[in-house]
Each structure stands twice: as C-alpha cells, then as structure tokens.
Amino acid sequence: MLLKLSFSSLYARLVTVGMTILAISVSLMLYMSVEKLRTSAYTSFTDTISQTDLIVGARASSVQLLLYSVFRIGNATNNITWESYLDLVSKEEVDWTVPISLGDSHKGFRVMGTNKEFFSRYKYRGSQSVSIDKGYLFEDLYDVVLGAGVAEKLGYKIGTSLVVSHGLQSFSDHDDQPFRVSGILKKTGTPVDNTVIVSLAAIEAIHVDWSTGAKIPGQLTPIDEIREMDLTPKNITAALVGVKSKLTIFQLQRWINEYPEEAMTAILPGAALQELWRVVGVIENLLLGISVVVIFTTLVGMAAIMFSSLSERRREMAIWRAMGASPFTVIGLLMLEAIFISILSITFSVVLLFCVLNLLQPWIDYNYGILVNIEMLAIKDMYVFAVFIIASITVSLLPAIRAYWFSINDGMTIKL
Amino acid sequence: MDESIIKIDSVRFYWSKKSNFKIFVPNLEIKKGEKVLLLGESGSGKTTLLSLMCGFLNPLSGNISINGNTINQLSSKTRDEYRADNIGIIFQQFNLLPYANVVDNVLLPLYFSKVRSNNVSNKKEKVIELFKQLRLPDDIAQFRASSLSMGQQQRVAVARALIGNPSLIIADEPTSSLDADAQKIFLNLMFEQISENNSTLLMVSHDKSLSNQFDRLIDINEILIREDKSCY
Numbered sequence: 001m002l003l004k005l006s007f008s009s010l011y012a013r014l015v016t017v018g019m020t021i022l023a024i025s026v027s028l029m030l031y032m033s034v035e036k037l038r039t040s041a042y043t044s045f046t047d048t049i050s051q052t053d054l055i056v057g058a059r060a061s062s063v064q065l066l067l068y069s070v071f072r073i074g075n076a077t078n079n080i081t082w083e084s085y086l087d088l089v090s091k092e093e094v095d096w097t098v099p100i101s102l103g104d105s106h107k108g109f110r111v112m113g114t115n116k117e118f119f120s121r122y123k124y125r126g127s128q129s130v131s132i133d134k135g136y137l138f139e140d141l142y143d144v145v146l147g148a149g150v151a152e153k154l155g156y157k158i159g160t161s162l163v164v165s166h167g168l169q170s171f172s173d174h175d176d177q178p179f180r181v182s183g184i185l186k187k188t189g190t191p192v193d194n195t196v197i198v199s200l201a202a203i204e205a206i207h208v209d210w211s212t213g214a215k216i217p218g219q220l221t222p223i224d225e226i227r228e229m230d231l232t233p234k235n236i237t238a239a240l241v242g243v244k245s246k247l248t249i250f251q252l253q254r255w256i257n258e259y260p261e262e263a264m265t266a267i268l269p270g271a272a273l274q275e276l277w278r279v280v281g282v283i284e285n286l287l288l289g290i291s292v293v294v295i296f297t298t299l300v301g302m303a304a305i306m307f308s309s310l311s312e313r314r315r316e317m318a319i320w321r322a323m324g325a326s327p328f329t330v331i332g333l334l335m336l337e338a339i340f341i342s343i344l345s346i347t348f349s350v351v352l353l354f355c356v357l358n359l360l361q362p363w364i365d366y367n368y369g370i371l372v373n374i375e376m377l378a379i380k381d382m383y384v385f386a387v388f389i390i391a392s393i394t395v396s397l398l399p400a401i402r403a404y405w406f407s408i409n410d411g412m413t414i415k416l
Numbered sequence: 417m418d419e420s421i422i423k424i425d426s427v428r429f430y431w432s433k434k435s436n437f438k439i440f441v442p443n444l445e446i447k448k449g450e451k452v453l454l455l456g457e458s459g460s461g462k463t464t465l466l467s468l469m470c471g472f473l474n475p476l477s478g479n480i481s482i483n484g485n486t487i488n489q490l491s492s493k494t495r496d497e498y499r500a501d502n503i504g505i506i507f508q509q510f511n512l513l514p515y516a517n518v519v520d521n522v523l524l525p526l527y528f529s530k531v532r533s534n535n536v537s538n539k540k541e542k543v544i545e546l547f548k549q550l551r552l553p554d555d556i557a558q559f560r561a562s563s564l565s566m567g568q569q570q571r572v573a574v575a576r577a578l579i580g581n582p583s584l585i586i587a588d589e590p591t592s593s594l595d596a597d598a599q600k601i602f603l604n605l606m607f608e609q610i611s612e613n614n615s616t617l618l619m620v621s622h623d624k625s626l627s628n629q630f631d632r633l634i635d636i637n638e639i640l641i642r643e644d645k646s647c648y
C-alpha cells in the first residue's frame with residue numbers, strides 16, 4: 001500500500017516529476033552522447049587506415065610519416081627513390097605495395113599520385129575500401145579521381161577540368177597540362193575524401209618541364225610528346241606495404257630501417273596511430289571532462305529539484321508521520337523516489353540516445369568522418385548507470401534528512 | 417489498575433534555547449473513556465501540548481504516559497509505533513492525502529500499526545461500515561480525497577482516526593471551520609463512534625460554546641504555565 005501511495009503521490013506531481021525526469025534524461029543522454037562521440041572519434045581515428053602492415057617513407061619520426069602519408073598533413077622530409085621502392089617490392093616477405101607521391105595541390109586540397117591498386121588495397125574501418133561513386137578510375141594520363149569532400153566543396157562533376165598547382169602554397173600552376181575529373185569516390189570519413197588522386201605517371205608528366213621545384217624557362221613539351229615518354233617515377237613520397245605473413249612484419253621493418261642505400265623508415269600504422277592519438281588525445285580528455293561535468297550537473301540538478309519539491313511534500317510527510325511512519329520510512333520513501341526517478345530517467349535517456357544517434361549518425365559521419373556506432377549498451381554503461389543510481393541515492397539523502405527534520409518539527413501543525 | 421489514559425507529570429518544553437515560548441505542565445490526567453475539551457486561545461500552547469502527547473516532541477524534563485507507558489522514555493522508533501497503535505489523530509485541516517482515494521486514506525493508519533490492523537478483520541467492510549455510521553455515501557470510496565467537500569473530508573478524517581479502534585483520539589480544532597449546526601452534527605457523529613469504540617477523546621478548541629457537549633473541560637491556562645527560560 002505504501003508503494004501504491006508513493007506512486008500515486010508521484011502521479012499527482014506528474015508535471016514536476018516529468019520535468020525532473022526529462023531534465024535528468026537529457027543530461028544523461030548528453031553524457032552518453034559525448035561518451036559515444038569520444039569513443040567513436042577514437043575508433044574512427046584509429047580506423048583511418050587498416051590492413052596495411054607497414055608505411056614506408058624517408059627517414060622521419062613515425063608520427064610525421066603517418067601525418068603526411070595518411071592524413072596529408074605536413075610535408076615529407078625527403079622522398080625515396082624508385083629503385084629503393086623496387087628493392088622493397090622485390091622482397092620475398094612483401095605481398096603488395098602501393099606507392100604514393102605527394103607534393104602538389106589543387107585549391108588547398110592535396111594531390112596524391114598513386115596507382116589503381118590504391119583503391120583496392122587502402123582499407124579503413126576494418127575492411128572497407130574506397131569505391132567509385134560516379135565515373136571511373138583514371139584511364140587516361142590526365143584523368144583525376146576526386147575524394148567526395150573535394151567534389152562537394154568545389155562543386156566539381158565528372159568531366160570538370162582542373163589544374164594542379166605546384167607545391168602546397170605555390171603560385172605556379174601546371175596549367176599547361178589540365179586534368180579532367182573521371183571519377184568521384186564515395187564518402188569514407190577518412191582523409192581520402194579531401195584528396196585529389198591522379199596516377200603516378202601524371203605526377204611525372206606535369207613535372208617534365210620542371211627542375212628543382214621551378215618551371216624551366218622557355219621549355220614547354222607538347223602533351224602528345226609527353227604521352228610518349230617513359231613516365232616511370234624517379235621518386236615517391238611513401239609506400240603502403242602488405243606482407244604475406246604477419247610474422248615477418250618486424251623482420252621487414254628492420255630491413256627497411258637498416259636499408260643501406262637510403263635512409264628509410266617503416267612504421268606500423270596501428271602503433272603510429274595510437275602514438276598520434278596520444279598527441280591529439282587532449283580532445284579526448286576534454287570530452288571526458290565535459291562528460292564528468294555533465295553528470296555532476298545532472299546530480300546537482302536532481303538534488304535541487306528534490307529540494308524544491310520537498311516543500312510541496314511537507315504536508316504529506318507530516319501526515320505519514322502522524323499516522324505512525326517512522327522518520328526512516330520518510331527518508332526511505334524519498335530515497336525510493338530518487339531511485340525510481342533515476343531508473344526512469346536512465347531508461348528514457350537510453351531511448352532518447354538511440355533516437356538521436358539514429359537521426360544524427362549519417363550527418364556526423366558525412367560531415368565529420370566519425371562513425372558513431374549504434375550498438376547495445378556496454379557493461380561500462382551499466383557501471384555508469386549503477387554509479388548514477390548510487391549517486392542519486394546519496395544526493396537524495398540531504399533532502400531526505402531535511403524532510404526528516406521537517407516531519408519532526410511539524411508535529412501536529414504542518415507549517416505550510 | 418491505572419484508569420488514566422493520559423498522565424503528564426512535571427513536563428517542561430521549549431522549542432529552542434533562543435525561543436521565548438517555554439511551557440511547564442505540572443500535572444494532567446485524563447481518564448479512559450472521557451471526552452475532554454481542551455480550551456485555549458491561539459498561541460497558548462495547545463498544539464505543542466498535543467505534539468508532546470502524541471510523541472512528536474520530547475519534553476526536556478518530566479514524563480508523559482499514554483496507556484501506562486511513558487512515551488518520552490521510548491526510542492524514537494518505538495514511540496512512532498506506539499503512536500500508530502494507540503492514537504488516532506484528527507487535524508485541524510483534516511490533512512487527507514489529496515492524491516489517494518478515500519479508502520486508502522482511511523486505511524493508511526493500519527499500514528503502520530499491526531495492533532490496529534489486527535483489530536479489523538475485513539478492512540473494506542469496516543470502511544463501508546464507518547462510512548454508513550458517519551453518513552458518507554457508499555460510492556465515495558474510490559473518490560480522490562481532493563475531490564471531496566469540506567464536510568466529507570472532515571468525516572473521512574474521523575474515519576481514518578477511528579479505524580482499528582485506537583484507545584485515544586486526539587483532535588486539533590476539527591470544528592473550527594464549521595458553523596454552529598454543522599459543528600453539532602459533526603460532534604454527535606464523532607461522539608457516537610468514539611462511544612462505540614470505547615475510545616477516549618481529547619479535543620482542542622478555542623470555542624467555549626462546545627464545552628457542554630464534553631464530559632470535562634480543561635482550560636489550558638490552568639494546567640500549563642508559560643515560563644521564562646531562567647526558571648530552568
């Protein structure tokens with residue numbers, strides 16, 4: 001009967017209790033969203049490249065090599081020669097390689113020279129590969145494939161003509177050899193989206209009339225003549241490498257790092273990504289901090305709401321006491337109410353979270369490249385809920401003790 | 417055998433050390449089955465005295481016995497149980513739970529008192545019986561207390577105080593908001609039930625005109641002395 005009356009009391013305060021539950025649910029949902037975003041940002045970041053065993057470039061730190069070869073941030077310290085690359089390709093342990101040549105740009109987007117194997121070998125988020133959304137991969141020397149972000153931001157379509165600029169912030173364009181958009185890739189949420197991809201031969205072609213970073217004055221080789229040339233690259237920036245057996249990764253890495261002909265570095269992408277995440281992990285800590293503040297605010301809000309609703313219930317408490325309820329029953333009832341509100345808020349917040357995630361997941365993925373996983377709640381979430389319920393009981397103690405004093409002092413008169 | 421139901425002996429109380437409201441009750445005795453009217457003007461200490469008798473408040477010194485048990489010497493928990501078992505309370509504002517229906521309001525004291533609960537073999541039948549005796553309509557049972565008229569709330573409050581036959585009924589100015597005719601009807605109904613239950617009634621009022629309907633009249637000024645703190 002006591003429980004029935006407690007629920008009737010809650011029902012009678014439907015608006016107040018409803019607003020309390022809504023406020024707590026939204027706060028909890030916000031906390032879980034931030035947590036989801038935090039873990040998803042980490043997962044998406046570390047999933048930027050997968051199934052690649054080694055990334056090889058000129059001697060540099062692992063983070064630097066990863067930044068320019070995968071994230072297209074910064075510049076390579078040096079290139080590696082095509083001969084060294086061929087040496088690497090000929091190694092028995094090597095299953096596949098994808099050469100990458102960087103250095104030029106188009107309207108702020110990095111231009112990457114590579115071969116067609118890039119599209120089948122480069123994997124992200126586990127085993128997903130980049131695929132064509134519109135058009136086709138480069139067939140002609142001057143075909144260019146655009147990442148989805150480039151096409152969208154520049155408004156380019158299949159057939160659009162574009163000119164590659166020399167370097168990153170150069171005022172010199174390779175305007176004598178314009179490209180034509182042959183394909184646009186599907187959105188990946190990786191740096192590929194913001195990359196202009198051409199063939200390695202195309203990179204060589206646009207630099208035929210260039211020497212040591214500058215155009216040779218008065219030299220303009222006709223395009224037809226260029227097409228007839230041997231456009232095998234002399235240098236590349238980096239190479240993605242897959243090995244036949246995972247057991248040989250470290251052996252191959254050591255061979256590369258000790259390569260006598262040229263100073264090269266081979267990094268394990270997974271380890272380098274972790275290292276890089278630690279560098280940019282301040283964002284994660286910030287999100288974690290936000291989560292803690294949100295949950296703290298929720299609890300303070302809950303205590304405040306319980307305090308304010310206490311005066312509403314003072315008469316009720318005095319009646320219970322007059323009928324013989326002990327102060328502990330009064331405290332127990334308030335704590336029970338806190339537990340009930342917490343459980344209902346948790347349930348509602350989970351429903352809200354799934355609705356919001358379902359609604360926003362495609363938008364977050366498309367705009368920020370973060371794939372927020374919509375999955376069942378993890379054990380960690382259950383721990384958080386349990387801690388929240390315990391914390392709710394604790395914060396409800398203060399209003400409950402206040403109610404106890406009210407109920408003693410009110411006695412026969414209810415001072416309301 | 418001690419025939420007194422309430423016995424107060426040299427009770428002193430004040431709310432706080434800074435308070436000017438300090439009372440001393442040298443002696444008070446109320447016999448079982450009596451219908452006593454405690455008269456006194458507003459602020460004279462009537463409600464404080466009732467709170468002491470009900471065990472809501474503890475005296476600084478002296479003893480209060482209800483049914484032979486010195487309640488101020490009981491633990492807080494036992495005192496609450498004792499109150500639930502022995503005392504039915506009618507408040508000035510009736511204080512029904514507004515969200516609960518009438519039956520739940522009436523049955524509420526039984527939840528806290530095994531003794532009173534055991535006194536009622538069939539709870540719903542007893543409630544209906546009380547309704548009839550208090551001239552409340554049968555169909556009122558499932559109404560929410562907040563939907564009742566003032567007069568109906570008053571009678572439901574009496575039913576709640578009477579259920580389970582507590583030996584003592586304490587009523588704090590339950591007729592203050594009624595006109596003379598309604599007061600008479602209400603008191604007659606209450607007296608009938610109290611007599612049937614062999615309960616004792618201690619009713620507080622500031623209305624002297626009610627005195628001829630009670631067995632005994634106690635003027636609070638004759639039993640309660642307001643003291644200065646320096647006396648202690």
